[in-house]
Amino acid sequence: MSEKQHSPPLALSTDLPVASGDAKHERILDAGLSLFIESGMRRTTMEDVALSAGIGRATVYRRFGDKDQLIQAVILRECQRHLSLIEKQLQAFTSPLDALLEAFVLATRGAFGHPLLARLLEAEPEYILPYLTRSLPQVMTFSRLYLAMQIRKGQKAGALSDRPAEQSAEMLLRLMQSLVLSPDGVISPANEKTVRDFTETYLRPLLAP
Template identity: 75%
Template structure:
C-alpha cells in the first residue's frame, strides 16, 4: 500500500513558484493582454505601463527591456499551465495514465493558448526565438524537473527504468515539435489524435518493465 501511495504522488509540480507582488502581476497581466491584442512587434513598454496604470519607469525597474518582459510573461504562462495540468490530474490512481494525460493536456493546452495561437499565426518570426533559443534556462529546468519526477515514479515501480533525463527531454521535444509544427497526422488541434499517439507510442515507452 505504501508503494502504491508513493506511485500515486509521482507526478507533482514540486517546488513552489516564486510569489509575485501585486505590481509585478499587474505588469505581466497588462503585457499579456497587449501581446494578445497587438502582437509583440507593435507593443511597447510604454503601452504596457499605460495599460497597467503605472509609470514607464516602474515597468523598466521590474523588467529592463521588452525582451525580459516577454520572457517573464512566457515563464508565468508556463507555470500556470503546469498548475492547471496538475489540477486536472488530481484523483488519477495510475501514475502512467497521469503522465500520458499530462502529455495530452500539455500539447492541446499550449496549442489553444491565446498568446501562442495569436503569435504563431501572425508573428512566428518574433515568437519562435522565445520558444527555442531564448529560453534555455526554462528548458533546462523543465528537463531536470521532469527527470526528477520520472525518477520518483521509477523508484515506485510505476514507470519505465529507461534513463529519466532522456525520457524527460524526449517528452519536451515532442511537445515543442507538435505545438510549433501543428500540421500533420498528429494534430494538437485534435485531442483524439494526440491521445492516440500517446497511447500507441508513449505508453509502451513509459510502461514499467
C-alpha cells in the same frame, strides 16, 4: 485511461519557481499578456504596458529592464499557470504512468490552444519562434529537471521504465514542442484524439516498466 495501479500520482507543480512578486509586478505581467495577445509583441512597447498597467514607465523598466525580459517573464508565468492547472487535473490519477501520459496530452493541447501562442504563431511567427526555441533555455531546463524528478518517483514505485529519466523527460518535451510548433499532420494538437492515440500507441509502451 486505466487507473488500476495504486502508486503515488504524478504531481507537476509542487516546487515551481516563483515568477511573480507583488501586486504591481502582476499588473505589469497582466498588461503585457493582454497587449501581446491584442496587438502582438512587435507593436507593443514598454510604454504601452506601463499605460495599460497604470504604472509609471520608469517602474516597468526598473522591474524588467527591457521588453525582451518582460516577454520572457510573461511566457514563464504562463508556463507556471499551465503546469498548475495540469496538476489539478491529475489529482484523480493513482498510476504514475497514466498521469505522465495524461500530462503529455494536457500540456500539448494546452500549449497549442493558449491564446498568446495561437495569436503570435499566426501573426508573428518570426518574432515568437526564437523565444520558444532559443531564448528560453531556463524554461526547458526547469521543465526537464522537474519532469525527470517526477519520472524517477514513478520509477522507484516500479510504475515507469528505468530508462534514463532526464533523457525521457527531454524526449517528451521535444515531442510536445514539435507538435505545438508544427501542428499540421496526422498527429495534430488541434485534434485531441490523434494526440491520445499517439500517446497510447507509442509513448505508453516506451514508458511502461
